[in-house]
């Protein structure tokens with residue numbers, strides 16, 4: 001087909017339409033996608049420099065490998081794929097449409113020659129009667145035929161799965177729909193995070209990438225938060241938040257959310273993401289035991305940052321600092337997580353307004369003391385802080401378009417690969433009061449299956465003659 | 467009552483036995499052996515199905531009821547089950563006439579369930595909240611039916627390459643190669659199985675996206691598992707398109723099918739063992 005005098009533009013066009021480009025792009029996309037799974041995406045520059053080297057980092061970021069799936073060249077590849085697909089579909093559609101509209105009900109010798117499956121035999125029965133029988137038979141086991149009577153011949157034509165020739169267009173179109181839906185999401189949607197203590201109300205979120213605060217236009221209150229655990233284990237089974245939406249001063253909706261069961265309001269989804277305990281407004285229970293008299297232990301409740309006086313003395317204790325998950329990292333006290341896994345409090349002992357000393361008390365390790373020879377033995381009995389719930393918040397107006405595209409994709413693939421356009425022609429020619437029957441057929445796909453079907457049909461047609 | 471785990475151990479023997487019979491069938495070319503192998507494999511598969519259901523029941527008895535598709539052990543058991551299922555369906559479709567494929571599917575199913583039982587803990591574990599979703603079932607079942615189909619296609623593609631090479635050199639009458647299905651038939655069979663796998667993988671990726679949307683608030687996040695499933699999808703899409711251009715028939719297409727299956731294995735195992743991400747398994 002390649003002509004010598006083909007213009008450059010025609011060649012370029014051909015390239016864009018070609019299946020070779022499709023295959024190349026699909027494989028190339030597969031290969032480049034691998035890079036993004038091997039190199040961590042969107043981490044801190046210092047992480048890459050530490051993990052690889054300064055030079056590698058510079059090369060990676062120059063090639064956009066650190067946010068590969070949003071890089072201009074990856075998007076360009078996907079755009080090229082869409083272009084390829086659109087161009088091919090536009091170019092092929094008229095051919096398909098013509099095929100759809102044409103109806104060749106008469107089988108002449110030329111057509112007969114071109115068909116892959118055929119069979120012919122003679123019968124003593126007259127064409128009129130055979131015509132009626134075959135009409136009924138084809139209608140029953142295949143599809144209702146169109147009958148044409150020309151000269152002395154009867155022509156029967158029936159077809160099935162005609163619409164399946166559009167399957168490929170549905171598949172290709174669905175991919176464009178999915179891509180369009182994801183763009184709508186990119187431009188008009190957002191993702192963010194919200195942290196709510198029990199009883200707290202907030203009216204906005206922190207956006208995922210920019211960390212900017214965004215108002216939602218209504219507020220959300222966390223009424224309660226609960227964690228349940230598997231029997232005899234520390235593994236959480238469920239965590240649930242009861243949320244109330246307050247829109248223009250009115251409580252409009254209350255719902256319990258958990259992982260996999262988000263709340264939706266005005267197109268914005270609230271997903272249960274994580275949880276923890278805040279130290280703010282927390283109450284501590286501290287027990288104080290004089291070294292001299294161990295039976296005279298007493299418990300005090302104190303707010304964080306506040307002090308209490310040990311009864312019968314002029315000594316004060318201040319709850320200076322609270323750490324929910326105590327750990328020492330490079331000589332500094334830090335909290336490993338926001339969960340109450342290793343609660344510890346720093347207590348400052350004051351006498352006559354002079355700081356005597358400070359010490360850490362651990363709820364999990366009551367017998368651990370930094371200073372054992374002191375006058376009082378201080379223990380952390382309990383910490384009652386408020387729990388907070390962490391909510392992933394997202395709005396994606398494109399998601400319905402994406403789902404629609406997905407359904408089209410599945411339907412399209414099924415139609416394209418499991419259905420085929422099957423056609424059967426049957427000619428009954430009169431010959432000296434006898435009939436000469438010619439049966440032929442073709443399918444545009446799954447030819448082996450059709451061949452089998454055709455064989456069965458031919459047998460039935462032969463049987464019907466007896 | 468007998469536990470599902472001990473049944474799984476018994477199934478290893480069934481599949482080992484059927485593998486031996488299928489190999490003997492190839493060596494002696496007796497169709498009786500094919501029938502016996504098929505019967506042994508089918509009985510093993512019925513027990514396999516029963517044991518999966520039993521494990522499901524057991525998890526409810528433990529009070530942590532969930533579908534048995536939630537860790538490496540359970541998913542490999544299901545993978546093995548899916549390989550045999552796809553093969554048995556092929557046998558039905560082709561009139562019990564594809565024993566050479568069975569000689570591939572049977573040992574594959576054996577190896578997978580053997581690894582599952584010997585290398586992964588078989589205890590029924592409680593589910594983390596993220597896995598407590600109905601989408602889990604749709605997602606995992608469709609993905610593993612796809613994997614099973616691709617595994618069978620992989621076997622057919624290897625047979626194809628071997629057979630095609632011998633066909634070019636000329637095959638001695640009565641040799642083992644003469645006994646293999648023709649390369650055209652294997653090419654066709656690979657295509658048929660890959661269509662089924664491709665449809666299932668497509669549904670698997672979509673149900674996974676839907677699940678991610680309800681659990682994490684986004685349907686696609688370029689997580690390594692997601693990305694690798696898309697890579698696999700691209701490879702098989704390339705395979706399907708390649709079949710529409712005549713020049714790509716045969717060898718090149720068979721190689722794409724083999725590469726596709728390697729991508730499947732990496733999506734399933736490699737991502738968890740080599741890379742890291744949100745998916746806990748499968």
Ligand code: HEM
Nearest residue numbers: 017018019022081082084085088168171175413416703710
């Ligand atoms: C992923 C993006 C895709 C692109 C860029 C793409 C592109 C193309 C292109 C350019 C052609 C060539 C048409 C021609 O020149 O005749 C084609 C054909 C075809 N595509 Fe796709 N395609 C994609 C996905 C799919 C999928 C997912 C399927 C089905 C599962 C599919 C099924 C087909 C079929 C069956 C044909 C052959 C049509 C025929 O010859 O009748 N495509 N595709």
